Amino acid sequence: MQRGSDRLSARRDDEMKHELQGLLRSGHPTRVEEWHDPEPAADDDPDIASGPVPSRGSLGPEEALRVELARHLGRTAFPARPRELAEALERHHAPDRLVELVRELPAQGTYRTAHEVVSALARHR
Helix, strand or coil: CCCCCCCCCHHHHHHHHHHHHHHHHHCCCCCCCHHHCCCCCCCCCCCCCCCCCCCCCCCCHHHHHHHHHHHHHCCCCCCECHHHHHHHHHHCCCCHHHHHHHHCCCCCCCECCHHHHHHHHHHHC
């Protein structure tokens, strides 16, 4: 007896596996009918790949930068100097523009939080 809550039957599971087999092997849609495929993102679509979409006006540019820094660095990167922070950002595959912003900070500063980094960037500009 199988335990759990299956919404679909075993036959439907096999059908779905068969439908997805080409996609999983090739890495791109393999259906003849293009209307089945999801539409690609447009150039002017908002960036939502990095997380949930905030409500309109909830994050300013400084707040968005702080969130992005904290997401890529985490707590273990602090306290650190700009060079160490830039290296940590590169290790975590952060966007190049973010790494360049951190590299522009004065080398003598030591930062304990992402908020301090954003404040220093605001002063530096």
